[in-house]
Structures are given as structure tokens and as C-alpha cells.
Amino acid sequence: MTTVTVMDLSSALAGAVERAAGAVVAVHGRPRLPSTGVHWRPGLVVTANHTVEPDREVALTAPDGRTLSARVAGRDPGLDIAVLRAELDRVPAAELADDGSLRIGHLVLALGAGPRASAGIVSTLDARSGGEGDRSETLAVDLTLYPGFSGGPLVDVLGRVIGITTSGASRHLQCAVRAAAVTRLVEHVVRRGRIPRAYLGVSTQPVVLPDPLRERLSLGQRTAVIVVSVRPDSPAATAGLIIGDVLVAMAGHAIAEPHDLVAVLQPDHVGAAVTVSILRGGEPRELEVTVGERPPRA
């Protein structure tokens, strides 16, 4: 039996960085600090949405130092992913890991353009609910995401991409959007030329649920969101949502704060009917809402 020394492990990590770095670009989509992007499919680069400002020319720096121009092809603010289109000849596309084999405790590396590296372990496979969710979209890692790492790849010890790291997904955890979820967004761009943005047509504010109400209805969450406006002719209006309704869950996910709505309303939900659990006058009700698509910005 062959034994592996810690020196072999060290060489493997350095090799993983070298293999993955070929598909890693710097993304200049905001003033000052560039972020990182990954060449996902020929001509398409994935990065963190919060690092690419709206209505802006985006430049990329290829691994060989060339400057390339790019434009935003789609955004998903819920997962904090932006997809950019660029002519990337001589830049290989990333090799993706089969993330079904990923386990808590696996050694992983986060990369920034340069290359720069940071190492750590997978903390949880489902950053939203914790635990081992197979179908989760985000995972949490125990490593340091240095300034400018957002949008860069999280790779395994063989340099294969597991996900896209972003400091924008959570205030408390270092997160990565899993490769399968990123690929779903990229496929929206390939098929339709854009990432559809799910749309309900409501504005909400957080509310604290009184303890007696929580006990009576067996609600685990301490907060929910209250509807403060409903757009006429919107999916929410059609479904019968009115001002003052308290939204506690949607599509099976608890809604504790307004951002939870954005997180639940994935592009894949556009056109689908989802169940919305509300409190109206303190009484629980369920409504069916057919999720619409937000009209593109003019």
C-alpha cells in the first residue's frame, strides 16, 4: 500500500491551484477592488452579482494578463450570481466536480484572480438550513474569503470547481453557490439569452410574530414579513394577496425576512404555481401564486 505524506498533500493542493487558475479571470465591474470570475462555458463567465455594478462596462483580465471586454448576460440577486458574455479564446473553461460526492469536512481551496489561494474545509452542504441537503444551492466553508475573492471558484483537491464563493450571500457564513445551481443559471442564459427574474409584485417589511400567535399556530420562526403594497395586475394581486397579509412561508420555505423572498424566488420558479402561507387577521390561510417574470430593465 502506498502512503501519502503531508508533502504529497501540499503538492496536490498547489497542483489544484495551478489547474484551476487557468479558467480564473479578474472581473473589473466596480470601482477599485476587482473581483474574480470563472470561465464556466465557452464565452460565458460567472462571477458574484454584487461585484458587478449595474449599467457598466465590464473588463476582464485573463490569466495571461490580456484585458478583455465583457457584458452582463444575466443576474440572479438571490444566489448572488452574474453571468457575463466575453470572447475568451485561449482561456480554457473550468472543469466541474461531481458535487454529489462532496462531504462535510472535505478539504477545499478558494481562489482569487492572480492566482491567490485560501484553504479550509466544507462546513455544511446546505448553508440555508444547515445539514446535508443534497439539493441545496449554497454550501458554507470554513476558510477566509480575502478581499476580491468573491465570484471566484471553490475547488477540490484536484482543482475541479465545486462552486462560486461569495461574501454577499450571508452576513455570517463564508458561502459558495454550488456548481449545479450555477450551471442551471448559465443554462438559462444559453437557452433564453437571459436569467429570468421571478416576480410577485409585493413590497414587504419584517414583522415580529407575537409569542401567543406563534404558539397557537405552531410556528417555529420569530419573524415574518408583512405586505405593505401590492402592484395592480401583478401575480400577487391575481392570487388575492392584499395589504396587511403576513407572509410566513412560500414554496415550503419559511419567510422570516424580506431577503428570504428573494432567495426562494429562484429563476426556475418563473411560470410555476407556488403555495404561499399567510396570516390574515391572525388566521392562517394558503394561496396559490403563479410566479411571474419581472420585466427587463429599460
Next chain:
Amino acid sequence: MSAPLAREVLPPHLTPAADRLRLVTVEIDSPGGSGAGILWSPELIVTNAHVARAARVHVALPDDRRIEAHLLAADRSADLALLRIPRCGLAPAAAADSDAVRVGALVVAFGHPLGLRRTLTAGVVHALAPAGPGGRRLIQAALRLAPGNSGGPLADTAGRVVGINTMIAGGLALAVPVNDVRRFVTAAVGRAP
């Protein structure tokens, strides 16, 4: 490709590296500075210029002998200093080729962070590019350092020195590459009387 990690993996011990570094890392106490140093030869110690701030400094050897060292040369811009000690009979540090260091490689630091004597911390090489425009070329490591690590070794997993820990910036350890240290020592010894 061959997947080295698919083979039987032993628990990745860093103890051999720690054992090696413990035998070559000294403590330095000088008026206005303190930190670590590396036994470069039986009678030479390298450290940071900001650690060895006086012509004579106190050194605690790895075997706890306390001796006095004389400042032989210092380069403030490179933040390197060379000390001469009475021949101590201890084996000096082994140095690696710092030009061969790769981003992502495991590295360890040995020193006395916050006075915690002979402490090992581990991380990976973060970047090799200059830290800023016109910046010096330093090894940047994603690894925890604290005051007291200055002048001590950054080493590979075999305990071979790749740099001298010199600064902490943005949570990163910055180390002078050992090849630069070697050139500094060669030049300083050549000048020495």
C-alpha cells in the same frame, strides 16, 4: 490523471516539520524589539531588522541556553538582520528554494506569537505577486501570525525554511523569500571583517 489522494491517506502530521523548526528557531530580545530568529549556521542567526534593533541582543537558543549576539549587518529596507553568536554546536536550519514555492502549497510558521513560545501555525501559500504596485516581492501566506513571529521561519511541510515572517497585512502573513535572505547573508558575510 493519477489521484494521489485516492491512495491510502495517513493522518497528515505536521509534527516532523514542527520538530525540525523547534531545533532551529531562537528567541530574540533586544532593546526596542523582540521576536524570533533562525539559526542559519552554527554561528549566524538571521532575523528581521525590526527585531534586532541594537548592536547587542539577547538570544535564547532552542536548547534554552541564553547567549549574547552581535549585530553583524542589517538592511532596514529589506527588513533583514544578521547576528553573530559564539559557535553553538547546534545544527542549522535547512532552506528550500523559495523560487519553487507554489500558490496553494501547505506552509507552517514557527515562532513566539504574543509571547506564546515555540508555537506552530499552518496555512497555505496565498500569492506570490508583489503586495501592491511597486511592492516588494514577498511570499503571502494565508496563515495566522502575531507579534513574536517576526524573524521566524515560514517553512514547507518538511520543515525547510522558505521565508522569514516579516509582516502581517490584511490577515495575511508576509515573508521575505529565503533566496533573498541567502543573498543578503552572502553579501553581509563577504563584507564582514
